[in-house]
Amino acid sequence: MGDVLHGTGIGRGIAVGTVLRMPEPLPEPADDTSALTPDAEKERARASLAAAAAIIRLRGERAGGSAKEVLEAQAFMAEDPTLIDDVGVRIDSGKTAERAVYEAFAAFRDLLVSMGGYMGERATDLDDVSQRVVAHLRGVAAPGVPDPEHPFVLVARDLAPADTALLDLSKVLALVTSDGGPTSHTAILAREKSIVAVVGVTGALELADSTEIVVDAATGDVTVAPDEATRAAALARAAELKAARSAATGPGALADGTPVPLLANLGSADGAADAVEKGAEGVGLFRTEFLFLDSATAPTVEEQKAQYVRLLQAFPGKKVVVRALDAGADKPLSFLNDAAEENPALGLRGLRALRANEPILRDQLRALAEADAETDADVWVMAPMVSTVEETRYFTALARQLGLKTAGVMVEVPSSALLADRILADADFASIGTNDLTQYTLAADRLLGSVASFQDPWHPAVLKLVGEVGKAGRTTGKPVGICGEAAADPLLAVVLVGLGATTLSMSPSALADVRAELARFTLDEARRFADLALSANSAVEARAAVTSAATP
Numbered sequence: 001m002g003d004v005l006h007g008t009g010i011g012r013g014i015a016v017g018t019v020l021r022m023p024e025p026l027p028e029p030a031d032d033t034s035a036l037t038p039d040a041e042k043e044r045a046r047a048s049l050a051a052a053a054a055i056i057r058l059r060g061e062r063a064g065g066s067a068k069e070v071l072e073a074q075a076f077m078a079e080d081p082t083l084i085d086d087v088g089v090r091i092d093s094g095k096t097a098e099r100a101v102y103e104a105f106a107a108f109r110d111l112l113v114s115m116g117g118y119m120g121e122r123a124t125d126l127d128d129v130s131q132r133v134v135a136h137l138r139g140v141a142a143p144g145v146p147d148p149e150h151p152f153v154l155v156a157r158d159l160a161p162a163d164t165a166l167l168d169l170s171k172v173l174a175l176v177t178s179d180g181g182p183t184s185h186t187a188i189l190a191r192e193k194s195i196v197a198v199v200g201v202t203g204a205l206e207l208a209d210s211t212e213i214v215v216d217a218a219t220g221d222v223t224v225a226p227d228e229a230t231r232a233a234a235l236a237r238a239a240e241l242k243a244a245r246s247a248a249t250g251p252g253a254l255a256d257g258t259p260v261p262l263l264a265n266l267g268s269a270d271g272a273a274d275a276v277e278k279g280a281e282g283v284g285l286f287r288t289e290f291l292f293l294d295s296a297t298a299p300t301v302e303e304q305k306a307q308y309v310r311l312l313q314a315f316p317g318k319k320v321v322v323r324a325l326d327a328g329a330d331k332p333l334s335f336l337n338d339a340a341e342e343n344p345a346l347g348l349r350g351l352r353a354l355r356a357n358e359p360i361l362r363d364q365l366r367a368l369a370e371a372d373a374e375t376d377a378d379v380w381v382m383a384p385m386v387s388t389v390e391e392t393r394y395f396t397a398l399a400r401q402l403g404l405k406t407a408g409v410m411v412e413v414p415s416s417a418l419l420a421d422r423i424l425a426d427a428d429f430a431s432i433g434t435n436d437l438t439q440y441t442l443a444a445d446r447l448l449g450s451v452a453s454f455q456d457p458w459h460p461a462v463l464k465l466v467g468e469v470g471k472a473g474r475t476t477g478k479p480v481g482i483c484g485e486a487a488a489d490p491l492l493a494v495v496l497v498g499l500g501a502t503t504l505s506m507s508p509s510a511l512a513d514v515r516a517e518l519a520r521f522t523l524d525e526a527r528r529f530a531d532l533a534l535s536a537n538s539a540v541e542a543r544a545a546v547t548s549a550a551t552p
Helices: 038-063 067-080 083-094 097-115 115-120 123-138 185-193 228-245 269-277 303-312 350-354 358-373 389-401 415-417 420-426 432-440 449-454 460-476 490-498 507-520 523-534 539-550
Strands: 005-007 008-010 014-021 154-156 173-176 196-199 212-216 221-224 262-266 280-286 319-323 378-383 406-411 430-432 480-482 502-508
Touching: 005 269, 014 173, 014 228, 038 067, 038 097, 038 350, 067 123, 067 196, 083 097, 097 123, 123 269, 154 460, 173 185, 185 378, 185 507, 196 212, 212 228, 212 280, 228 507, 262 507, 269 303, 269 507, 269 539, 280 502, 303 319, 350 389, 350 420, 350 430, 350 502, 358 378, 358 389, 378 389, 389 406, 389 420, 406 415, 406 420, 415 420, 415 432, 415 460, 420 430, 420 460, 430 460, 430 523, 460 480, 460 539, 490 507, 490 523, 490 539, 502 507
Parallel strands: 014 154, 154 173, 173 196, 262 280, 262 502, 280 319, 319 378, 378 406, 406 430, 430 480, 480 502
Antiparallel strands: 005 221, 008 196, 014 212, 212 221
């Protein structure tokens, strides 16, 4: 058997396959003076821009669905008249077509980044288009997701959002990346699509194409050139996991019958039907940002109510937890706070921004109360980024005043976890957002790649805070949910229940794996796993200790 590389596994899956490496980005074109005439360079640029747009559009047609929309938008970028004019101006100054394209796209990219929010996220897509045009000019293969005819394990530095639209899930057996942590875009994609993945693997980029590897998300190991026994054991376990997922149906519960309702995280009402089909017992996090993003003004009460009614009608008699608008930091909204902030993650965001613009909060709560009155779902509402008891009292009182029966808070900062007993004296429930709780506990920006290794909810400091909230929930008799990415990690989900979580909410595609994992263990075992994780000194140690104890 060959070397074993180590990283962070996403989920509990295992896969065997041959490596196919994601091509590295093309180097920056040299800033040399062109040997051709400006007209000749412009013709080269025009042809390559058109060719790149056509190729991107064709791939979109083949991909279909939401991927088609993403790629159609990319194709339009290559045809943008302003960009094409900018390329021409740069060529007139003596630059090559390659350099002119690179500089024009880079300038546009900087503009999008400065705009932030949704537009800022499109900057990565722009990079992808620029690379494709330059590749066509050079006559080399475009970087991006490879598209062979056979199944493969994709090995990459990381995946951009635009890359993920091109993944053919019938061929991608697993993902292995050298960068990223358990809350990176790649990790979230892997959970959403139920792809076996190990991220943050040291040595991943040294793996050669066509090398056979075993990717074990449960252990975080990548075994290079496995021997026949290792290979056979991996395939057998893959078959067992598939059978367990199929066998685990119905409401979420531990092996001793302890109920653990499994809920869905949704970003719009459009995903409701899929969540129900995958067995969601309700909604644990309905993100309302989609109603507000890309708007110059807040939507009206009627506009919001219509969307809430759509969602609630899909879950008759079921719990639906709606999060009030969570804007600020990585989701700026000009009509909430247009002031520049040195560190927006620690600034006017979440409930702080809503309090500073109370009419917007009142409209949202009023719209939700009216939608509640017209449907028969069990509506709960919660405030984002609550850090004090006083904030809790403010939000719950306002929500009840406007007609909502059940009002709670999100626990995303250490202060609210440490004072959970006092917060739950006023709030009807708490929901732990593990992504932000990890960010603030470890002082590591969740959007910053250089500190991605700190973004691990298995860290004992994070779990200790979760345990404080769980203990407060038991003492006060109030529910404690988990709605961060941690709930979608099947083994960590068991630990979270051991720490006192009473419900788990996740991407609908993660429900089957978590349901199957919960069914393997009793509440006593879950509590024992929680103690093991808490006694560790690091996220790596915690995961390894629980994995070892949970492995038959």
